[in-house]
Amino acid sequence: EVQLEQSGAEVKKPGESLKISCKGFGDSFTNSVIGWVRQMPGKGLEWMGVVYPADSDTTYSPSFQGRVTISADKSINTAYLQWSSLKASDTAIYYCAAALPTYAFHIWGQGTMVSVSS
Amino acid sequence: QSALTQPPSASGSPGQSVTISCTGSTSDIGDYNYVSWYQQHPGKAPKLMIYEVNKRPSGVPDRFSGSKSGNTASLTVSGLQAEDEADYYCSSYGSGNNFKVFGGGTKLTV
Numbered sequence: 001e002v003q004l005e006q007s008g009a010e011v012k013k014p015g016e017s018l019k020i021s022c023k024g025f026g027d028s029f030t031n032s033v034i035g036w037v038r039q040m041p042g043k044g045l046e047w048m049g050v051v052y053p054a055d056s057d058t059t060y061s062p063s064f065q066g067r068v069t070i071s072a073d074k075s076i077n078t079a080y081l082q083w084s085s086l087k088a089s090d091t092a093i094y095y096c097a098a099a100l101p102t103y104a105f106h107i108w109g110q111g112t113m114v115s116v117s118s
Numbered sequence: 119q120s121a122l123t124q125p126p127s128a129s130g131s132p133g134q135s136v137t138i139s140c141t142g143s144t145s146d147i148g149d150y151n152y153v154s155w156y157q158q159h160p161g162k163a164p165k166l167m168i169y170e171v172n173k174r175p176s177g178v179p180d181r182f183s184g185s186k187s188g189n190t191a192s193l194t195v196s197g198l199q200a201e202d203e204a205d206y207y208c209s210s211y212g213s214g215n216n217f218k219v220f221g222g223g224t225k226l227t228v
Contacts, residue, residue, distance in 0.1 A: 044205075044220060044223040045209075047209070095164070097164075103211045104169035104209070106169070108163040110163055
């Protein structure tokens with residue numbers, strides 16, 4: 001069973017770029033579906049999108065399409081979430097998670113806190 | 119993209135049962151048996167409690183059960199324990215733009 005380890009907390013300024021990572025350990029990372037979930041301070045979970053590491057195919061929520069880029073490098077069992085120009089409203093905890101074939105996220109990373117402030 | 123609708127709060131005393139509802143539409147809950155439920159304690163990552171409407175992952179107590187009727191899914195926690203106090207989120211696969219959505223979350227107080 002895959003385990004997920006996310007990169008550390010980030011403090012950035014508006015307009016800066018950022019790429020956070022989610023490394024998979026164990027079997028089946030390449031054959032998994034890896035998703036990203038946002039949780040703004042004191043708020044609920046928001047499904048951002050998924051990547052299929054086997055072929056790097058992606059699906060985005062309409063709410064996040066064009067605002068972030070999700071990718072994966074199967075050679076190093078790592079998925080990524082990146083921004084080209086951060087906004088203060090991107091301040092949140094971002095979780096990566098591995099999905100079952102029926103789309104339930106059964107394995108979660110520990111979360112990456114992203115703080116954006118001038 | 120609309121989220122699934124959950125009550126903001128629910129409560130029960132130790133040993134009692136509580137049911138949390140999750141209302142969607144014919145494009146998600148009503149048309150697919152891909153409803154999942156997550157538990158989140160403060161400062162922790164979410165944990166999968168129920169998938170495919172009523173299946174429990176290994177290690178989840180059988181006090182947790184799921185069901186679905188029409189466009190509404192439900193999570194029932196029986197024999198409430200103090201450790202069940204947490205936020206609970208439903209989620210469903212959906213067609214079109216509602217590929218995958220979460221509910222707004224329910225804070226369960228024991």
